[in-house]
Amino acid sequence: MIEITVTRNKSEMIQSFAISGHAFFAERGNDIVCAGVSAVSVGAINAVHSLTGVTPEIEQESGLLRCIIPEHLPDHTQEKVQLLLEGMVVSLQTIEEQYGQHIKITFKK
Incomplete structure (x- = not known):
């Protein structure tokens, strides 16, 4: 199962x-759940960098993607x-609605 944790601040x-x-929806290379989650999350990170100039702190290894937004932005x-x-979260929730047995989103503060 893909586990996603979104951490929010007090605001x-x-x-x-x-x-x-991993979703284990299908064989590697054919897993549409993994592909969808990867495309949405990496696309969001790329959009943040490209459209705002902000470079998030990224940790990426097999089966893990962690993204931390810098503090004290204008x-x-x-x-x-x-x-x-938030657009990324909506897209991931849409995937979760359809494939909930393969993906779980948790929010924490």
Whole structure:
């Protein structure tokens, strides 16, 4: 199962997210759940960097992706970053609705 943890601060802004595990929906190379989660999460990170100039701290290894947003961003930049990350969360929740036995999203503060 893919486990996703989205960590929010006291203001409900996304500080970080971590994605670990494997969906085991299908064989490697044909797993649409893994492919969808990877495309959405990596796409969000790339969008944050490309559209806001913010470079998140990234840790990536087999079966793990961790992304930490820098603290103390200017308000207008933080708003853009948050919009992109909230879009990612909506997309991941859509995948979870359809393939819930293969993906679980948890929110923590």
